[in-house]
Amino acid sequence: MSARRWLMLAAGLALLLAAAPASAGNDREPGRVVGIAKREFTAKGLSRLGLDLLLETEGRIYAVVTPDESAALAAAGVRFTLEPDRFAPARPGPVSPSGDINGAYHSYPEIETEMRLLERDHPGLARLYELGESLEGRRVYGLKISDNPDQDEGEPAVLFVGCHHAREWISVEVPFLFGRYLLENYDLDPAVRQLVDAREIWVIPVVNPDGLEYSIHVYRYWRKNRRANPDGSFGVDINRNYPFAWGTDDLGSSAVPSAEDYRGPGPSSEPETRAVEQLFSGRDVGALVSFHSFSQTILYPWGYISSPAPTEPELRTIGETLAGLIAGVGGTVYAVGQAASALYLTNGDLTDWTYGVSGIPSYTIELPPVDILHGGFFNSEADIAAIFAENLPAMMYLAGSASQTGFRRVIRKPELRRLPADSPRTRFPGKVIRIESPDD
Numbered sequence: 001m002s003a004r005r006w007l008m009l010a011a012g013l014a015l016l017l018a019a020a021p022a023s024a025g026n027d028r029e030p031g032r033v034v035g036i037a038k039r040e041f042t043a044k045g046l047s048r049l050g051l052d053l054l055l056e057t058e059g060r061i062y063a064v065v066t067p068d069e070s071a072a073l074a075a076a077g078v079r080f081t082l083e084p085d086r087f088a089p090a091r092p093g094p095v096s097p098s099g100d101i102n103g104a105y106h107s108y109p110e111i112e113t114e115m116r117l118l119e120r121d122h123p124g125l126a127r128l129y130e131l132g133e134s135l136e137g138r139r140v141y142g143l144k145i146s147d148n149p150d151q152d153e154g155e156p157a158v159l160f161v162g163c164h165h166a167r168e169w170i171s172v173e174v175p176f177l178f179g180r181y182l183l184e185n186y187d188l189d190p191a192v193r194q195l196v197d198a199r200e201i202w203v204i205p206v207v208n209p210d211g212l213e214y215s216i217h218v219y220r221y222w223r224k225n226r227r228a229n230p231d232g233s234f235g236v237d238i239n240r241n242y243p244f245a246w247g248t249d250d251l252g253s254s255a256v257p258s259a260e261d262y263r264g265p266g267p268s269s270e271p272e273t274r275a276v277e278q279l280f281s282g283r284d285v286g287a288l289v290s291f292h293s294f295s296q297t298i299l300y301p302w303g304y305i306s307s308p309a310p311t312e313p314e315l316r317t318i319g320e321t322l323a324g325l326i327a328g329v330g331g332t333v334y335a336v337g338q339a340a341s342a343l344y345l346t347n348g349d350l351t352d353w354t355y356g357v358s359g360i361p362s363y364t365i366e367l368p369p370v371d372i373l374h375g376g377f378f379n380s381e382a383d384i385a386a387i388f389a390e391n392l393p394a395m396m397y398l399a400g401s402a403s404q405t406g407f408r409r410v411i412r413k414p415e416l417r418r419l420p421a422d423s424p425r426t427r428f429p430g431k432v433i434r435i436e437s438p439d440d
């Protein structure tokens, strides 16, 4: 299922799940999501209200409103529906021991803590870098895993990136767990040791920290970052913002700010995009995986045109090898194909950019489930370990084979900011989490 087809179903699904109880014990009262007919929205000039617009689909506009705003809508006689903003998991999993609203999944502060612990516990192998800062001031972290991590040993770098899209929570877990696995098994498994010694493995579990927090605390289906657009809507699709074939047409991305695939006002306009770019541009990267969900598909460039990439046979062969390794673990089938034809046209996505500027094998892996009937963006907490396990051999293989395949070159070499051990954690600006309890 493509994201677009999913969008068509989203409103219907929301109604279907409306009866599901919100997770118990929430201590915050975020804004409510309302749906308003587009005709009424336009006729009554509601764009002037500056509501936090989420998306427009099937003739309705969805927005997040504060209690004051919903009272104002009601007073103005606007007909709106109250949409559920959080849903129970599609498949029952164990209740999270922590009782967090995102359960076993990592929120931004949780992943920040974990990344720092990994560096602290494996000082000979791991270094944590701040690649950039999100719009709301959260760090985009990159963890470098290699022997002699303070030295540039000229080893091919391999990047594993997650969470371009806020609601794709499983895409945070897989790269993070891969980093942890390498560090915890370095002394135990010769294959891990060999790999880590010969490579620089970089994991960036959360490219879009502001969106992730918004998806956890306000609106589960949030996709983009949290850019305040001039038309009152929010968000740029970071995976349409990279500077290769950016905005070449309106099929692969949208120029409309409220659209789910809004490409932004210009290439690399978003700090989250630039954070990934500066890591990539400064290193001799040999391969890259950008994790997304869902549909169990391994996609390779091009996404912006349907004609084959210059090294299409190699991209396909490696992709099929990855799929074979995944299926070998527990039988899960991931389809393989060129992004533009197997999925849909995209322009400005990460993998077209990395392939376009350096020719390296670049993959988008759409993690499980296979379709919306199996949960869509909602993986059970119990499935995290299995989804990581089935992807592990493929990640090991790609990292191991990354070498002189592309026409690789270092584009520019910016200095990355190493985090001093005593640097404070990200301070939250408090903008993203709406705490508006009517009782206050």
Ligand code: 0X9
Pocket: 002, 003, 165, 168, 239, 292, 293, 294, 299, 300, 301, 302, 303, 304, 339, 340, 343, 344, 345, 346, 349, 351, 352, 364, 366
């Ligand atoms: O649309 C996307 O950005 C990705 N799919 S998702 O449903 N997770 O949003 C796919 C990107 C595929 N890459 C290319 N087409 N180049």
Ligand code: CA
Pocket: 146, 147, 148, 149, 153, 155, 196, 197, 198, 199, 200
């Ligand atoms: Ca090294």
Ligand code: ZN
Pocket: 164, 165, 168, 291, 292, 293
């Ligand atoms: Zn995605």
